[in-house]
Amino acid sequence: MISSYKRGWYSENKIKSLYGFLSFLLVLSGAVSFCNVYIPRESPLHVEIFTITLLGKYLCLAILALSIDIVWGYCGILSLGHGAFFALGGYAMGMHLMLQIGDRGVYGHPTLPDFMVFLNWSELPWFWVGFDSFWFALFCSALLPGVLAFVFGWLAFRSRVTGVYFSIITQALTYALMLAFFRNEMGFGGNNGLTDFKDILGFDLQSDAVRVSLFLCTAMTLSVAYYLCFLLMESKFGRVVLAIRDSEERVRFLGYQTEIYKVAVFVFSAILAGIAGALYVPQVGIINPGEFAPLNSIEAVIWVAVGGRGVLYGAVIGAVLVNFAKTRFTALFPEEWLFVLGALFVLVTIFLPRGLIGLAGDRPSNSGETSRREF
Numbered sequence: 582m583i584s585s586y587k588r589g590w591y592s593e594n595k596i597k598s599l600y601g602f603l604s605f606l607l608v609l610s611g612a613v614s615f616c617n618v619y620i621p622r623e624s625p626l627h628v629e630i631f632t633i634t635l636l637g638k639y640l641c642l643a644i645l646a647l648s649i650d651i652v653w654g655y656c657g658i659l660s661l662g663h664g665a666f667f668a669l670g671g672y673a674m675g676m677h678l679m680l681q682i683g684d685r686g687v688y689g690h691p692t693l694p695d696f697m698v699f700l701n702w703s704e705l706p707w708f709w710v711g712f713d714s715f716w717f718a719l720f721c722s723a724l725l726p727g728v729l730a731f732v733f734g735w736l737a738f739r740s741r742v743t744g745v746y747f748s749i750i751t752q753a754l755t756y757a758l759m760l761a762f763f764r765n766e767m768g769f770g771g772n773n774g775l776t777d778f779k780d781i782l783g784f785d786l787q788s789d790a791v792r793v794s795l796f797l798c799t800a801m802t803l804s805v806a807y808y809l810c811f812l813l814m815e816s817k818f819g820r821v822v823l824a825i826r827d828s829e830e831r832v833r834f835l836g837y838q839t840e841i842y843k844v845a846v847f848v849f850s851a852i853l854a855g856i857a858g859a860l861y862v863p864q865v866g867i868i869n870p871g872e873f874a875p876l877n878s879i880e881a882v883i884w885v886a887v888g889g890r891g892v893l894y895g896a897v898i899g900a901v902l903v904n905f906a907k908t909r910f911t912a913l914f915p916e917e918w919l920f921v922l923g924a925l926f927v928l929v930t931i932f933l934p935r936g937l938i939g940l941a942g943d944r945p946s947n948s949g950e951t952s953r954r955e956f
Contacts, residue, residue, distance in 0.1 A: 595815070598894070599807075599808070602893075603804050603807065606803065606804055606807075607801075610636075610800035611797075613628050613633065613796075614633070614793050614796065614797055616628040617629070617633055617789070617793055618793060630792050630793075633793055634796070634864055635908065637792075637795055637799045637860075638861065638864055638904075639901045639904050640799040640803050641858075641860045641861040642857070642861075642881070642884070642904055643896070643897040643900040644802065644803050644853055644854075644856065644857035644860070645663065645667050645900070646881055646888070646897060646899060646900035647807060647853060647893060647897060648666075648850040649850065649881055649882060650885050650891070650892075650893060650895070651810050651813070651814065651849070651853075652847055652850045653882065653885060653890055654885065654892070654895075655814055655823060655826060655846070655891060656822050656826050656846045656847075657827075657829075658843060658846070658847065659748045660748065660751045660847075660850075660882075661752040661755075661878045661882065662751030662752055662878055663878050664873060664874065664877040664878035665729070665751075665754055665873055665878070666729065666730060666851040666852075667726075667854045667855065667857055667858040667872065667881075668755075668758070668762075668858055668870075668872035668873045669726045669729065669758075669855055669858065670725070670858030670859045671722075671859060671861055671872060672775070672858075673718050673719075673721040673722035674859040674863065675774070675775035675778075675862045675867075675868040676718060676775065677712045677713065677714070677717075677718030678779075678780075678781060678862070678863060679775050680709070680713045681778070681779060682694065682695075685779055692704075694770070694775070695777070696771065700765060702768075706768045708768070715781070719859060722855045722856060722858065722859035723855050723856055725855065726851040726855030726858075727848050727852045729851065730848045730850070730851030730852075731844060731847075733751075733754060734843065735844050737750060738839075738844055738847075739840050752875045755874075755875055756874075756875050758873045759871075759873030762774075762870040763870045770869070772869070772870065774871075775862075776867040776868075776869075778863065781795075781863050795860070795864050799860050802856065802860060803897070806853055807893055807894075814893075818842070821842055822843075822846055825839050825842060858872075880903075880922065881900075883899075883922065883925070884896065884899040884900040884903045885899055885936075886930065887899040887903055887925065887937060889935055889936025889939060890936065892936075895936050895937065898937060899936065903922075903925070906921075906925075907922070
């Protein structure tokens with residue numbers, strides 16, 4: 582048995598790490614924004630708007646990594662299809678931004694996006710109705726991935742699909758969506774996707790102030806998502822989820838309907854991924870079917886593995902570091918980058934099975950022994 586003193590000490594340290602990480606994230610994002618807005622351009626301390634946008638992109642991908650960590654690291658469900666939820670959230674926001682262009686498009690049509698005019702469409706499809714509202718689009722960026730995850734997860738988990746079979750099915754899901762969105766008749770821009778955005782909430786997307794604001798919103802969203810994940814995994818629900826990861830059969834024999842817990846975690850993670858996609862699109866300025874590519878989902882899993890799965894800040898660190906390395910190496914070695922990424926995953930798997938957080942002495946959240954005792 583773990584003594585009450587040790588259990589209290591362990592929880593206290595986890596809470597300290599939570600507030601420490603959140604404080605670091607908010608202070609750093611505030612300092613970076615300050616250096617862009619208030620430090621003169623000629624100063625070496627000035628942060629360029631390009632760097633702000635790049636950091637905002639990294640933080641969006643960190644939210645995606647966080648969503649994967651809670652299903653893989655905490656529940657033991659390896660999903661290779663979270664890129665689909667990310668892309669659906671991105672498309673929901675992209676549809677709103679396209680409708681804000683109005684008659685400023687190439688063809689000057691007041692209501693139809695350029696690609697619809699080019700394809701001789703006469704009116705907006707029914708599924709575009711309502712996306713002229715920012716809040717409706719934001720709501721749908723969470724709702725659509727959540728609904729898809731619920732339907733898919735319920736069918737899979739009720740059928741006891743687990744392990745590599747579940748991973749393959751999720752990969753097939755995102756590949757099928759990619760092929761569907763490539764079709765022009767789907768009404769989402771086909772191969773080119775959605776781009777050439779002008780404003781968001783009436784503000785120019787290209788202005789420095791909006792770029793900084795989007796970066797700060799992303800940092801705040803990551804902080805809230807991190808806090809919610811921490812609360813969820815430290816609750817009784819989280820202990821059941823950890824027990825499912827360690828021994829699902831034992832949990833089922835104790836009378837728990839494990840599929841309900843797995844579906845709930847899967848849906849929550851999909852909603853996080855969708856929100857990450859909604860924040861990602863206005864910052865990068867485009868969303869196309871390539872975001873559904875299975876390779877993107879596999880890369881996101883690698884971020885979590887590199888950082889350290891089963892530890893929330895490990896997923897965040899892995900996403901930021903790997904994407905920073907990708908930015909650097911794709912410029913220096915564009916053709917060899919995928920080999921570098923593959924070698925990185927192999928090396929981490931062999932020499933750092935607990936990821937980079939293992940170097941600091943931290944271990945994945947609650948080993949099987951600990952979770953069983955607490956459970």
